[in-house]
Amino acid sequence: MTTQDTPPAGGQRPAQFTQFSRGEWAALRASTPLQLTEDDLAAVRGINERLSLEDAAEVYLPLTRLLNLQVTATQQLRRVTDTFLGSPAAPAPFVIGLAGSVAVGKSTAARLLQTLLARWPEHPRVALVTTDGFLYPNAVLEQQGLMTRKGFPESYDRSRLLQFVRDVKDGKPHVSAPVYSHLIYNIAPGEAQIVDRPDILILEGLNVLQRGLEPETTGRRFVSDYFDFSIYIDAEEDDIRQWFLNRFLKLRETAFLDEQSYFRHYARMPEDDALEIARGIWERINGKNLRENIAPTREMANLVLRKGPDHGVTEVRLRRS
Template structure:
């Protein structure tokens, strides 16, 4: 196998060009229909069948092999113990910037992985549900830092993941509304021992910056992951995608009077672009540079995107 890594360089990753990665698909069939793909892609992210076939099918094949190996270890443990242990889901974490397309990646993988016969039950949870309610963010004066590490109820998220990894039969996750831009107090997502759980969020690979000052051992969200993915792209591209998404939302979701962002629905094209740029520069770019991007090399696999959300390179951590 020829990879783009120089023979003289040392890296914890094996690097693949798009073509090299695509070849690893082997005979894995594409099980998604055109209608499936239409329902799975993002607001301004139009994925082609080639993208799914070249990038996500090989990834689903790799993850299937990993899950299968984990299931075999589970069976070996049962044999050793002489009894049936509680089923423990395989957890995949997906991180990346706002607007980079991590939610689409999560949905595509959920659809593909659920079509493999040995793990048909695949659930998806976003960490948006573990944000503190707006009332608490306003009380603490961090409403403009929503999405930053301090805006999440990390203790609740870790409790949730701990219960899932402990084999609890039913675990509840809070639900977030992008319409009201807040937690829904009357709804919960029920997780009942899936074969695979995908956890998608901005800071799921985060380790507090002051960790070196804390002598006591701590538990992090990523400690519960069996495999982690970072969706990456040049910041200029992500910024452009964010602005384009903002313009689309102005014509769709923002027009709903119940939308938290309804005030943006009447903006002109120029005003919408300027507003989106300002939000990006003051909030999302800061979060990306100081909190999200530094976690990139903690991932087991990195998807590097180019223009139009097309993955150009894949980096897989060596075992």
Template structure:
């Protein structure tokens, strides 16, 4: 697929807002964020400022709240028509994008800001890392080096989880993933219990190449979908820089799956990270992730500094 960033946009279904235009759209909500919140929200080598949250995520929360309130009203109206009193179902937001583009930070910041909306809704965040097959299964199938590709996920379990949320089930146990062990944790689960808003973050959440043998897709359960975007060259640089930072920090942990890389010098680290990018992450981005970009309702376009420079919103 062509990587032309203009593809499908000019005269297409999206409205483009530069950063200043987007910031000025927020005229309703303000939040009391502390500088100490920043440390708990951003990931390694991903700069995050209060200004970024105010300029980008406050307007985004305002927009999502409009969608949320509209969904609530539809629920009331339909219940009235059907003469039923069914419970409200969670408003599900999907967040997609490449490895190292900053999806996790986007998801955490959005969870924080949405939880501060009027009424203080309960907002849960689930990452699709927990739906990866265990390493033993990946090794048995000969696809450990394709972790992150569609076939490495237990898509059936992910679909069951989303179906349960949209069926009104009270709670669901979600597998948890350890980036230190590089594997699913056998004895830990995340309990998702009746959130008002559920954020589902992962590189694969907008893909339609189903591995379950049916025509139901993860995104079918989303009320709103966001894609975090950037130039491929920038994402590659961010990935390599993150790998080097991890080599100097978490890779030093003897329990880390990647501890064997801890004693690499800078040149060896660069070569290893570049090889992983070229052999795994770049093909996955081009073949599976990037083609889903225009399935989103909103695209956050980042510049080389890791901050959002443009926002594209699907026309309604």
């Protein structure tokens, strides 16, 4: 276990992180029981991702123990404030932001955290929302010339996303979020996800830790302002790129075969040609977005999970200041 400072950003003092090896982190599980089966893992595991019961026990169980302590402390602090004010407010959920690149395993990590956290008796209602639903519809992106920048910060309806998180955080009932369909590569028409006063909200997305994009945004509110805890999934870009290519090839054999799939034409072309296109997509879009917008937010996170080439977490960094 080591402590290190990261370079300051925006004139702020350096952030201090404690770095744990996987073994050191696993020991912090203490006596927390693992209440998962192989079937549970199969339900949350993404395409071409390695996730075992050992991973759940050594990496994610200590994390849920930490989060449970954080939730309890936050609830106690709110009760103290309510007592002081003499007017209890509506219960506010504990909001967790989870960020990282395309193909790094965010969705799998988010689903696993949701499953594990919901089994703690203190907070059984855990909602998971992805920011994909807050992308502008393709028609809007095409009109604004942003289809080749889908996933970049400007391709999201940030005002709507901010209002959604604010409403959930304020304890409002039946808050609606749009739903994204990866099959049609667009917002699913007429579909919505209703979030009704959860104990915990996990918000997963590429840019959830993003702050200001232009100088005139100084002083504005950002989605990350409403987070009680944030997590960044990290890995070497070369590894993430290879995971993206592997997933692309796997999708050619599965989801892309669906006649409704936006990408069905990739399933019909020779594999070498499809792979060359996938490499171009990474270089022009996903890799560029990672370098310019996603990776710079890593040091904003409360916790960083660092993965090795086999998708397994090798080290953990926990912010101390």
